[in-house]
Amino acid sequence: MSESKRPAVIFDLDGVLIDSAEANVQAFRFGLEQVGIGVSDPQEVLKLVGYPAVDMLVKLGCPQAEAKKVFQDFVRPFYMENLPSLASAYPAALTVLSELREAGFRIGACTSGDRQTQTAALEAIGLLDYIEEMQTPDDSEYGKPQSEYLLELTARLGDVGDLHHVEDSEVGLKMGLACGATTYFASYGNGSLSGEVEPHVILKNLKELPRAIIKQAATRRTIAIDL
Numbered sequence: 001m002s003e004s005k006r007p008a009v010i011f012d013l014d015g016v017l018i019d020s021a022e023a024n025v026q027a028f029r030f031g032l033e034q035v036g037i038g039v040s041d042p043q044e045v046l047k048l049v050g051y052p053a054v055d056m057l058v059k060l061g062c063p064q065a066e067a068k069k070v071f072q073d074f075v076r077p078f079y080m081e082n083l084p085s086l087a088s089a090y091p092a093a094l095t096v097l098s099e100l101r102e103a104g105f106r107i108g109a110c111t112s113g114d115r116q117t118q119t120a121a122l123e124a125i126g127l128l129d130y131i132e133e134m135q136t137p138d139d140s141e142y143g144k145p146q147s148e149y150l151l152e153l154t155a156r157l158g159d160v161g162d163l164h165h166v167e168d169s170e171v172g173l174k175m176g177l178a179c180g181a182t183t184y185f186a187s188y189g190n191g192s193l194s195g196e197v198e199p200h201v202i203l204k205n206l207k208e209l210p211r212a213i214i215k216q217a218a219t220r221r222t223i224a225i226d227l
Contacts, residue, residue: 005161008106008154009213010181011131013113014049015168015189016206017093018121021046023079023086024190028060031075037061046190050144050169052112052137080120089125090188092207097130099210106157109134110150110165110172112143133157145174150181164213170197182216184209 014020025042032039039045039060048056053075057067100107107130111118115136122128135153142149154160165176168189174197176183185191185199186206193199201212 005159006104006106007162007164007217008108008157008160009100009164009166009209010108010110010150010153010176012050012167012169012172012186013109013111013118013121015191016166016186017090017097017109017127018087018125019090020087020121021049021190023082024049026082026086027075027079028056030078031057031070032060032062034074035062035066035070047192049190050112050167050171052143053114076114076117079117083121083124087121087125089127090206092205093125093127094130096206096209097127100213101130103210105164106160107132108153108157110144110153110175111136114138144169144171145178147175147178150175150179154179162217164216166203166209167191167199170194173197173199182213184212 011017014024025045028045029039044060048059053071054067057070058064062070097107109131113136115138118136122131133153133156135149137143140149140152154163163179163181165181166184166186167173167176168186169191170193173183173185183199184201184203185193186203188205200216203209203212
């Protein structure tokens with residue numbers, strides 16, 4: 001495998017590597033309660049994971065003018081304070097990341113969460129050291145599903161070969177497909193498929209990813225890996 005053309009695997013974080021469903025639900029509920037808005041159905045929050053947090057708040061009914069302050073003063077502090085008890089790595093996450101790194105893949109994260117929160121989450125669950133580069137809204141004028149958002153990340157990783165992109169939201173899958181990536185939908189995560197987007201692979205759990213990558217790579221006949 002050419003050192004200058006190493007394949008890359010790009011992960012969304014919430015719902016893909018980080019099991020943060022309960023943390024997100026409780027944090028957004030808490031923030032919205034401060035402006036008099038109640039959220040009874042957890043799916044109201046979870047179906048929006050993948051969008052920037054301020055956009056999520058607005059879609060959940062928070063007035064646009066107050067959304068940024070609600071996030072900064074309530075949602076983010078609650079989330080970070082309760083990370084140790086409410087969030088964890090998905091089963092096999094550490095094993096999968098280790099296998100991919102040992103096989104020569106570049107590993108990146110492309111998230112709609114802010115850098116401070118996502119760094120804290122990755123550190124809390126013991127995965128931060130496996131992420132070479134991370135793309136957050138703090139780093140870019142773009143966002144999902146714009147292809148530029150992902151391409152900025154791959155440019156920082158260097159001259160990558162085959163690009164594999166793991167997501168649990170359609171907005172993220174659209175971005176990966178626009179960049180020519182092989183896309184993997186994490187059906188175990190927070191999102192669902194409406195039929196609008198067709199990923200290349202649907203994962204029932206994260207441990208399926210390495211073998212799925214081998215199968216897709218063999219089809220393309222562009223890289224040879226041993227996992």
